[in-house]
Amino acid sequence: MTRKMHLFAYLKTGPTALHASGWRHPEATLGDILSPSRYENIARTLEDACFDGCFFADLQGLYDIHAGGYDAYVRHGGQISYLDPMTVLPVMAAATRHIGLGATLSTTLMPAYHLARTLLSLDVFSLGRVAWNIVTSATDLEARNYGLEALPDKDARYDQADEVVEACMKLWRSWDRDSWVLDKEAGYFADPSKVHYTDYAGKYVRTRGPLTIPQSAQGHPVLMQAGSSPRGVEFAARWAEIVFTFGSAPEKAIAAYDRLKSQMVANGRRPGDCAVAMQVTCVVGETDSIAQEKADFANALAAEELNAAAASASAGVDITRLGGAEGAASKAAGAQGMHAAIEELEELRRQGAASVAAAARKRVPSQIVGSPTTVADKLEELFTAGCCDGFVLTPVTFPTSHETFARAVVPELQRRGLFRTRYEADTLRGNLGSRPGR
Template sequence: MTRQMHLVAFLMAGPTSHHHGMWRHPESENAFLDPAAYEHVARVLERGCFDGLFFADVLGIPDNFQGGYDTMVRRGGQLTLLDPIPLLAIMARATRHIGLGATISTTFHNPYQIARTLATMDIISQGRAAWNVVTSASTLEARNFGADALPARNARYDRADEVLEACMALWRSWDDDAIVLDKEQGVFADPSRLHRTDYQGKWVRTAGPLTAPRGPQGHPVIMQAGSSDRGRAFAARWSEMIFTLQHALEDMQAFYTDIKTRMAALGRAPGECAILTSVDPIIGETESIAREKQEYVNSLIDTDLALALVSSQTGIDLSRYPADRPIEDIALEEGSRGSFDIIVRVTRSEGLTLGEVARRFATSELCPQIVGTPESVADQLQFYFENHGCDGFIVTPTAFPGTFETFARSVVPILQKRGIFRRNYTGRTLRENLRG
């Protein structure tokens, strides 16, 4: 059987995604407070046979640029205005097949709460839940949850390992056949088929059993985006989908090889985890129209907002550094190591100033903008896929919901015709579709 590409959509419940001028685009509806908008995009993506969609999430309003959040709020930056969990429940009712992913932090949420919420989501979606595991990356989020600062990076991953272990134990606390529903005998459920968890680690503990019975998948599909060495080790152990930000094919291939090698060392088969690299498609009727669209949408980026974005990603107030000079490689403890590494690499390789690289980052977080006609966009995706840069793609919008509508209508049929993307869902659950 021909190797099949996977597609997952990147969503945020706010004005922007990876492109930080998105809300200003004339075709963006900015209906991010309207439940119907989320139902609509879920149906669009399901018609396009996407494996899934997931919501990125930030637990606060970034406030470390020029001493506050004024620029981020005024210019419409990376704000997550709504809790993704209720939105996913709405989308579950509007669809039948597409996977539904939530971002939940292991640093600020306890395993019982996480396990109960996601077991419920898996049940009501009939086996389509996914968990994008994050350890959080900013002091801002720590303050919102009553802490002065984040734990050290490796400690956050150590806690995340324990949270995953505890959640897995909680998800096993109900046997599949525990609910009996014998009206005649008056037996609702068999208590012998429930099991205490009694998990205790350094960071978390939980007694169990979980109140929610086991979902159709047993546990939700685990998704993760760590880029540091410790993050990659975590991904190799747990992830079934990896969301990665890479700049070029060589970077994709190096990351792909590293993760698959780490998985093999842990006894995991390559097919147990799909590595998906982020891309921003910009599609036109002709190549020149597509390039004009790219130039236009990228012109919507505000420089101060771009600097505020990079400040929030790195944990450094970049207003303290000259925007007309390259950024230095600064040791980071908070912030996103993966994002900062890409910024530094591009700054050095292309000789960009801080202001220039910030604007570039704000167009796609330095992931490839795949620009062209539907045919040439399909060509580019196929090239990355067949050269083992990835197992598929995280598709991020530059206009919402227009990017997804155009991609599903024009690019997906070409990939299907070439035999590298499904024409129909064949699995009953998200996990079955990912491995099918």
């Protein structure tokens, strides 16, 4: 049986995604950002193309790391969540039947019981199609919005995340699958012997339980994660069923892939129980030259100040104040920032950038540019080389980037036998073919 790739879509409840100023493109829609129809339509488009799922990246606040404020993000339309994704996902669930639906929620900021209750409610409502993109948060601004002075250090956040997920797993299993009786004649609604206290007590988390919600069609939400630090990989090897990785050179991607799978085996899990999905941005045109013209046009729209602000936000350090010494980015970020973003700034320094800030202003996300055949060739090359199990598609423009990929590239992948032509299961976990972490 030919190995099939997994496809996920990266979404925001705002005007743009990773491509700064993508909202300025003539094809980008703006008037529907706050409208349910925007999210219903993209969910149907992705489901028609048999995507495994989509998920919303999210931040609990406005980025204000760059130049001491949020001016660049607000003025230039950066990655701002103008709606809470948890209010949008039920709309998408009601409009679809198969596609997985993911939300980003923090184990550092939110209590385990709240996370377990909210996510399982949506998983039951969607008939088993929810994914939780687990984050430990990466900015002090989020911590302050939740009453903390600053984030704990990174290792402590992952230690807390382990406990939060452990507690959620126990809460999600606090009702046995056959607990509901629903016998009207006997007046017997549910069997109390099949409902259990959780009584979880750790260093960071205490929760008695039980939940008031029965298990979903897939048991509990699929666990998704994107940490690339050694501690993040350790966490993923224990829990994750989907890992979102940033694009990198093939040899580096293969090494990271093999490292994660080996750690999964050491944790008593099968390598196939976690799908590694590499982030890619695709610009598709009728021909390679037309696609390149499209990419050049879109990239020219990017506001350099927003590029710099995005780099500051991701790394957790104001790059306008960053020195050029080795390790400067990591030292300045402290407990903030994403490992991959800090490494990217260090790579700019190693490449001899006279000013990391000036170099970051000119950067746009790495892109696969070409005709449907060319794009499919590149994805197939990465997939078959052992870099990943599939891809997370980040758009340049919304909704046309995802629509064009679904209409033009997916059929080519299907023709090659690399991607499904129909959903094989009713739940997200069923379509992933995974088993949950311990």
